[in-house]
Each structure stands twice: as structure tokens, then as C-alpha cells.
Amino acid sequence: MAIQVLMPALSPTMEEGTLAKWLVKEGDVVKSGQIIAEIETDKATMEFEAVDEGIIGKILVAEGSAGVKVNTPIAVLVEEGESADAAVAAPAPAAAAAAPAAAAAAAPAEPKAPVAVVSKASPDWAEGTPMKTMTVREALREAMAEEMRGNGNVFLMGEEVGEYQGAYKISQGLLDEFGPKRVIDTPITEHGFAGIAVGAAWGGLNPIVEFMTFNFAMQAIDHLINSAAKTNYMSGGQLGCPIVFRGPNGAAARVGAQHSQDYAAWYAAIPGMRVVMPYSAADAKGLLKQAIRDPNPVVFLENEILYGKSFEVPDLPDFTIPFGKARIWREGSDVTIVSFGIGMTYALEAADKLAAEGISAEVIDLRTLRPIDYDTVLASVMKTNRCVTVEEGFPVGSIGNHISSVIMQRAFDYLDAPVINLCGKDVPMPYAANLEKLALVTTAEVVEAVKSVCYR
Amino acid sequence: MAARKAPERPNVSKEELLKYYREMLLIRRFEEKAGQLYGMGLIGGFCHLYIGQEAVVVGLEAATKEGDKRLTSYRDHGHMLACGMDPKGVMAELTGREGGYSKGKGGSMHMFSREKHFYGGHGIVGAQVPLGAGLAFSDWYKGNDNVTFTYFGDGAANQGQVYETYNMAELWNLPVIFVIENNQYAMGTSMKRATKSVTLYGRGEAYGIPGEQVDGMDVLAVKAAAEKAVAHCRAGKGPYILEMMTYRYRGHSMSDPAKYRTREEVEKIKTEKDCIEHVRDLLTQGGLASDEDLKAIDKEIKAIVNEAAEFSKESPEPALSELYTDIYA
Incomplete structure (x- = not known):
């Protein structure tokens, strides 16, 4: 047959x-x-x-x-x-x-065309700047390659970053261009190589540490927090640690509980750390270049599902995006949706659907979680009087919880409805396709939450 | 504790012996003073004294050159003094004052000096081991012949990250000397209650790292071993392990009653093995210094320590505005 x-x-x-x-x-x-x-x-x-x-x-x-x-x-x-x-x-x-x-x-579709922005020109580059379409993956690779060309002390280390060309192909071609001294394959030993990289940063180098995923960085988290983030303070300002820890974070698709956690809120809690979680390719590039130049430790949280997604990126020889500046992707008047990373996918999809129903949503991408651009969020909430936060992490102690608390303290009188925090569900990530879908935040949930705060 | 063998003496000069005597005595008197200030409530929190182990750091420092780096655990005052950091700044950090090396924000366990290439002062047992290999990595990357001295104790030697580091240090040929200060007690747990693999210097063998055990109570033996290890590293042959057999006279920290060992055990070491008495004997018995000469040095050291103690009391507490400085570089 x-x-x-x-x-x-x-x-x-x-x-x-x-x-x-x-x-x-x-x-x-x-x-x-x-x-x-x-x-x-x-x-x-x-x-x-x-x-x-x-x-x-x-x-x-x-x-x-x-x-x-x-x-x-x-x-x-x-x-x-x-x-x-x-x-x-x-x-x-x-x-x-x-x-x-x-x-x-289980995985959101990767649209061929870049994601459209319905807002003012980005504050990060001049109007009329020529743009090119590229994936988040290409943007990250370009950011590293450009910074490595510009500064001989920048090097990349991690599992499979060199000869294998990157477990997720982010470092593809870098070994060929920069050689094995600057693109270093490590044994599977996160705790050890994270510590070595921190020491190297103290010794005057600018390491980029790739974790194959941030789930594995839990083996190394002591060095991220106790060694990298706290030492400048403990040394009275003598020993800054210019290092970037980057890699995919959060759920991919069907990889189970140990490979699907979003660590945004964990790292964002740590003074001395900078935490970046880009959504678009332009932000991935501009913020990663900024991260490599920053004199502090930066946790740079990527997302496997976003790697293949295409966006418009400024075609400039060198551009960076400062930390602590949110981006308004879509202007609106009825409700503020605050998100970051892959959460933006659902926020923007929901905003489209809501527009069709006559609800005008303003969508804010925080982009960096330490520092957080509170001013942009507060100004928006003071205008719309309503807010929904969207993220993939666990609900207890989430970024949304923190944003809500700041809104409550600084804009309480402007609120016409309680802030709703949409998060991943309070369960370890299940493997079954239907349960995984249920555990993750969805566009439908965002639409529903917005209607709820708008009393519609 | 292995009985002290007659060490292979390098051709040691009077000046050299006097230098070691002075440096070891400074650490001991400084630590005694720190203990005293702790008792008076001027030093808070954790305070781990180095008394008894002075020969280790003084002997190793004798083999260093400018640009070499060092870092250690929380039992770090001796290392700072031995690499030339100012006793006033160290003591003022212990009292949490503005004049301390970390402006009072680090404390006993967290002090650093870029100028003296001292990279801490680390409170997480074993964490300094990959950090030290990383400092060595930076020298390897830059292509100079500097060496990093990474000190850790017999307790830290059982941490997993030590072996992750051994593996990578040898794989990448890093110029790092792993100095295991085996004082035989990991807080209250003796070596034999923590491991059956008691030859710590041999644990690098599986990774291809040479190692040796050294009488850490004999500053000349320490220096000789250090020179051998340093030559190995500077020649680009990769890491080296030195297990220093030593002993701390005081408890693990100030709050440790040390009931896990007998008073007799401690007294026996003090009487038979004390590192300062050893050098004193070499000086006096060899006719290189008189009691008067040594008394003069004692007096000089006492003055330095008293000055440091005074400074640490007079230096003001950090300004309240310091709470929010130095979080970011």
C-alpha cells in the first residue's frame, strides 16, 4: 500500500x-x-x-x-x-x-512580513532612516559580530557556540571570523564557566556568556547574582563587572517543565543587575550592542520562538538603544497593555482584535526590566485609566505585580478599574500540547482581560 | 598534621627571614586586635581570623611579581595584608567605616583592591575558584605571563565547581595556582568526616593538573613550592595545585566555640609547629638577629596595628547617601 x-x-x-x-x-x-x-x-x-x-x-x-x-x-x-x-x-x-x-x-505562527507598528516613529533612530528586514536571530548575530569587530576584549563563550555554530544558530559564522580564542566552546559546566567569565570580566575583558537556555543558568545563578551583580557594591565601586549573560528564556514548544521557565522576574529583582528582554529584531540588536558596552552585568533574555521572526531593523553601521526606555508600539486611548518579550505577540494581536471591536489599546513594550521605564507606563495609564499586563512567567511575584503596585502608588486616582496581571499559569509547564497551550498566556485572554477592565 | 620535615632551605638571607617574620607578625597582631575589637562590639557580623596560617600567604606572596592576582574566601585579612594593602583600610572596613576598602559596604568578607590586584574576599564557599581561573583567563587572553593565586580551604575542596574549574583550567592551559589551605576543619567538620579522598593535592590528577602537599607552617617550604608552581604557570604549562597543610588556632568565626577539637590538639600545634616561632628560631639560633632586634620589630608592628585600630574607630560611618551609590559601575 x-x-x-x-x-x-x-x-x-x-x-x-x-x-x-x-x-x-x-x-x-x-x-x-x-x-x-x-x-x-x-x-x-x-x-x-x-x-x-x-x-x-x-x-x-x-x-x-x-x-x-x-x-x-x-x-x-x-x-x-x-x-x-x-x-x-x-x-x-x-x-x-x-x-x-x-x-x-502550540507555537505562534512566524509571519513572513515584519510586524507592523502603529505609533509614532521609534525614539531610537531618526525618521527616514533606511530599514532592512531581518530576523531576531540575525539581529543578535550582527550585534555580537559588530561589537567583536570593534573591541578585541569582547569574546563569546558557551556550549556549542563555536564548531557547532550555536545550538540555535545565533553564533553561526562567528568562529570562522573571530577564531577559537574569541569564540570559545565550553564543556557542559554552567556553574564553572559562568564563574570563569565573571573573573575574566574583572580581569578587564568583556565576556558574552551564552547559556543554551536560561533554564541551565540555574546551575550558575550564584555567579550571576552573588559574584557579578553584587561585587561593585561590595567593593565600594572598585570592581564593576562588564559581562552579558544571554540565551533563550521562557517556553519554546513542548519541551516540558524543566526547559520552559521565564526568569524575567527573578533577575529583575536583583540590584546591580541589568535585565533586558527584547521583542523585536531592532531592539534585540540595539539593546544587545548596548549590553555589551555596558560596564555592568546584563542578563539578556531571548526567546526561541521569536528567533525566526522578522522585523524592520534600521540599516545603520552602528546603533544602540538605551536601557530604561519603553517603546510604544501602538497608541490608544481606552486601555494600556504593558508587556515585553514574547508577551508582545499576544498584546499586539489582541490590540488588533480589540480595534475591530472599537476598543483602542495602547501597547507598551518595556524592553528592559531593570531599569523599568515607569514614566512611560504611568503617563499612558493616566491617559487610558486602565491597564492589563502580559507576560509568560509565573504569577506570584511577577513583573505585572510590581507594575501594578507602582501604578497603585503613583496613579491610584487615575484608575477606573483594577489592573489585571496576565501571566503563565501557576503550574510547572506540562508537556501535553493541549495543557501547554492552557498554561501559556494567550491572545484570547488578553482580549478578555481588556474587555473586563473596560467593563465591556 | 605531618611532622615538619627539615625543609630544603633555599639560600635564605637574613633580610628575607626578617621580612617574613615582620609580615607574619603583622597578620597575627592585626588579627588579635580584630578579635579584641569584635569583643568590644566595634566589628560586627562574621569575622574569620587567620591566626596560625600566616606562613601560607606570606610564603606564596614571596613568589609573586607585579601584575599577579590573588583572591580567596572569607578568611581574607591575612591575604590583604600580605599583598600590601593598608592595615588602616582593612581594619576600617571591619568596623564598617567610610575609610574602609569598600567604604564600609563590604565588611570582613568582602574587600578588594584593584591597585594591589586583590580580587576578594568571597563569602560563598568555593565560588572564588572559577572566579580565580577567570582572572587567569584574562591574563592568558592578553598574552602576558602573570599568574593568579586562587586560595580556598579544605571545605571548599568538596564543592563541585572546583572540579568544573580544574577541568577547564587544564583544558585551556590557564595560569592559575590553586592554593588549598588545608586547616583540617571545614567550620566544625574535620576532613575525615567530610571525605575519604584526603589527599587534596592529588585531586587534580584526573584532569592532568600536577599538585603537591606542602608544610604550610614553614614559610620557607611554602615559598619554595610557590616558586616551583609559579615557574610552571609562567612557562605556559597550565594550572598547578598546592595543598598547604596548616592549622587555624581560633574558631571558624568569632562565634565558634570550637568544641569539635581538643584544647590539647591546638596547644600541641602552637607549641611544636608555630610558623612565627619557627622563623624566630631560625633568626636567633642562626645568630642573624638578637632578641633586641626582634623586640624592636614587635614594637614597630604593634604601632602599625594600634594606628590601624585607632583609624578604624575614628573614621566616620559611611554617609547615609552611600546606601544608593556603587550599585552600578
Whole structure:
């Protein structure tokens, strides 16, 4: 019986890929386990093995095709004597189809076109600045490469940053350009290499430490907090620590409780630390360059799902974005939505939906969580009289809780409704696709919360 | 404690011996004074005295050159004095005053001096080990031949990050000397109650790091070992481990009644192994210094310590506005 070969999901967040190369042609006999194609994800080129035995009856997707969605039939396997044409309509194996579809559903779509901004020109670059479209991944890579070109004391260390070209391809090409002295592969030993990097910063260097994810940084958190963040104070200002700790933070897709935590509120609680959590590629680039130049330790929280998302980025030889300045993505008059990082995806989607229902939402991206731009938030709330905060982290002691408290103390009389804090649910992240979706904050929840504070 | 072997004496001059005598005595008298000020309530919180271990840091410092770096745990006053930091600034930090090395904001466990390349003063047991390797990394990166002395105790030697650091220090050939000050008690837990792997100098073997055990009560033995380790590092051969067998006379901190060891054990070491008495013997028995000469030095040291104590009392508390300074560089 004919079997459809489907485009596989080759990473937790993969939704589509490029069919780079067919290693078989129509009429070839393939064995189970034989490599039949090379598929390029946004992270790597992977070899794709046949699961079943048979004859390649028909190739449905030509090599070189980009943007092939997961679960698209790419070829048909037939048995001896079976017609290839009839097999095109063969049903996909049910079990194989169901799981990747659910995985894809858990991750928000990566739009091809850059995200639109409905607000005044960004305060970070002049009006009329030429722009180019790039992904968050490319923006982060460019930021590091530019800073490494400009300052010989900047180096990158972490697991798989060099020869493997980055677990998430952020450091792709850096080893080739800067060599093994400045792009350093470490053993899997977060506690140790975080400490070494802090010492190197005291010794006059500017390390960028990549954690494969911030979940693993918990092994090293003592050095981030006790060694990096506190020493300038404990030394009476003698020993600043110019270091960047960066990597993906928060949930990816279907990776379970130990790989899905958002640490924004934890690090934002620490005096002596700077905490950055960008949403757009422009912010990722400008803020990472700023972070590398900052004389203090910076925790730079990225997001795996955002890595592949495209935005407009100023086409300038050198630009930075200062810490402590929020960005108003969308101006509005009825409610203020405050978010940061991937939370912005839901905030902006909700604002679109709300606009269609006649509710005008102002959407603020905090961008940095230490320092926080309270003034922008307060000015907005004084105008709209309502506020909803959106983040992916746990609800107890969240950034939203803190923002609410500041609003209550400094703008209480302006509030027409209690502030609502939307967070991830108060549970370890479940693996099951439906439960994971339930645990994460959603656009629908933002819409509902906004309606609630607007009494609609 | 292994009995002191007759050390292989380098050709030691009178001046050198007098220098060690003076430096060790300064640490001891300083620590005694700190203990006294603690009793008077002028020093608060945790205060870990170095009395008994003076030969370790003085012997190692004798092998350093300008640009070499050092850092240690919370038992750090001796290291600061030995690398030339001002006793007044150290004592004023103990009393939490403006004139202290950290303007009173660090305390006994957290002092630093960029000028003297002293990088703390670390309160988290074992944390200074990768930090020290990181300082060594900065010298390796810059391509100079400086060495970082990373001190830690027998207690810290059981921390996981020590071995993560051994692995990377050897992998990357870092110029770091791991100095294990084995005073035999991790707070109240003796070595034999903490590990069956008691030869700490040998624990680098699995990573390819050479190590040796040294009589840490003999300043000349310490210096000789230090010179060997330093030569190894400066030649670009990577890290080296020195396990210094030593003993602290006082409790772990000021609030430790030290009931985990007998008074006899402490007295025996003081009588038979004291590092200052050892140098005093070498000086007097060798006819290199008279009792009068040494008394003059005692007096001189006493004056320095008294001056530091006075300064630490007179220096004002930090201005209240200091609460919010130095959080960011």
C-alpha cells in the first residue's frame, strides 16, 4: 500500500523548512533508515531518514523548495508494481500526522512580513532612516559580530557556540571570523564557566556568556547574582563587572517543565543587575550592542520562538538603544497593555482584535526590566485609566505585580478599574500540547482581560 | 598534621627571614586586635581570623611579581595584608567605616583592591575558584605571563565547581595556582568526616593538573613550592595545585566555640609547629638577629596595628547617601 512521506518537524519550534536536497530519485528502492533527503530548519541542515521500505513512486516537493510546512506530503512510497499516480492521494499515516500538527499549534505562527507598528516613529533612530528586514536571530548575530569587530576584549563563550555554530544558530559564522580564542566552546559546566567569565570580566575583558537556555543558568545563578551583580557594591565601586549573560528564556514548544521557565522576574529583582528582554529584531540588536558596552552585568533574555521572526531593523553601521526606555508600539486611548518579550505577540494581536471591536489599546513594550521605564507606563495609564499586563512567567511575584503596585502608588486616582496581571499559569509547564497551550498566556485572554477592565 | 620535615632551605638571607617574620607578625597582631575589637562590639557580623596560617600567604606572596592576582574566601585579612594593602583600610572596613576598602559596604568578607590586584574576599564557599581561573583567563587572553593565586580551604575542596574549574583550567592551559589551605576543619567538620579522598593535592590528577602537599607552617617550604608552581604557570604549562597543610588556632568565626577539637590538639600545634616561632628560631639560633632586634620589630608592628585600630574607630560611618551609590559601575 502506498505511503505518503511527510515533511518532518525536526526541532521543537519548527513549523516549516527548506527541502534542500533529495538523495533519491523516482524509481529508487529505499530501505528503512536510509537517508533520503536533507532538510534545512532555521537551526541546521538535517538528514532525513526513511521510516518505511518501498520504492520512491513520486517526489511531490522538488529540492530547493523553501517554506515547506511540517506535515506536507513530500514524496510517495509505493510497493512493487503499484501505480505512483494513484498513490499521490494515499492517506497520511494517522499517528504520524497528529503529533507534529499539535506541536505546530502550540507555537505562534512566524509571519513572513515584519510586524507592523502603529505609533509614532521609534525614539531610537531618526525618521527616514533606511530599514532592512531581518530576523531576531540575525539581529543578535550582527550585534555580537559588530561589537567583536570593534573591541578585541569582547569574546563569546558557551556550549556549542563555536564548531557547532550555536545550538540555535545565533553564533553561526562567528568562529570562522573571530577564531577559537574569541569564540570559545565550553564543556557542559554552567556553574564553572559562568564563574570563569565573571573573573575574566574583572580581569578587564568583556565576556558574552551564552547559556543554551536560561533554564541551565540555574546551575550558575550564584555567579550571576552573588559574584557579578553584587561585587561593585561590595567593593565600594572598585570592581564593576562588564559581562552579558544571554540565551533563550521562557517556553519554546513542548519541551516540558524543566526547559520552559521565564526568569524575567527573578533577575529583575536583583540590584546591580541589568535585565533586558527584547521583542523585536531592532531592539534585540540595539539593546544587545548596548549590553555589551555596558560596564555592568546584563542578563539578556531571548526567546526561541521569536528567533525566526522578522522585523524592520534600521540599516545603520552602528546603533544602540538605551536601557530604561519603553517603546510604544501602538497608541490608544481606552486601555494600556504593558508587556515585553514574547508577551508582545499576544498584546499586539489582541490590540488588533480589540480595534475591530472599537476598543483602542495602547501597547507598551518595556524592553528592559531593570531599569523599568515607569514614566512611560504611568503617563499612558493616566491617559487610558486602565491597564492589563502580559507576560509568560509565573504569577506570584511577577513583573505585572510590581507594575501594578507602582501604578497603585503613583496613579491610584487615575484608575477606573483594577489592573489585571496576565501571566503563565501557576503550574510547572506540562508537556501535553493541549495543557501547554492552557498554561501559556494567550491572545484570547488578553482580549478578555481588556474587555473586563473596560467593563465591556 | 605531618611532622615538619627539615625543609630544603633555599639560600635564605637574613633580610628575607626578617621580612617574613615582620609580615607574619603583622597578620597575627592585626588579627588579635580584630578579635579584641569584635569583643568590644566595634566589628560586627562574621569575622574569620587567620591566626596560625600566616606562613601560607606570606610564603606564596614571596613568589609573586607585579601584575599577579590573588583572591580567596572569607578568611581574607591575612591575604590583604600580605599583598600590601593598608592595615588602616582593612581594619576600617571591619568596623564598617567610610575609610574602609569598600567604604564600609563590604565588611570582613568582602574587600578588594584593584591597585594591589586583590580580587576578594568571597563569602560563598568555593565560588572564588572559577572566579580565580577567570582572572587567569584574562591574563592568558592578553598574552602576558602573570599568574593568579586562587586560595580556598579544605571545605571548599568538596564543592563541585572546583572540579568544573580544574577541568577547564587544564583544558585551556590557564595560569592559575590553586592554593588549598588545608586547616583540617571545614567550620566544625574535620576532613575525615567530610571525605575519604584526603589527599587534596592529588585531586587534580584526573584532569592532568600536577599538585603537591606542602608544610604550610614553614614559610620557607611554602615559598619554595610557590616558586616551583609559579615557574610552571609562567612557562605556559597550565594550572598547578598546592595543598598547604596548616592549622587555624581560633574558631571558624568569632562565634565558634570550637568544641569539635581538643584544647590539647591546638596547644600541641602552637607549641611544636608555630610558623612565627619557627622563623624566630631560625633568626636567633642562626645568630642573624638578637632578641633586641626582634623586640624592636614587635614594637614597630604593634604601632602599625594600634594606628590601624585607632583609624578604624575614628573614621566616620559611611554617609547615609552611600546606601544608593556603587550599585552600578
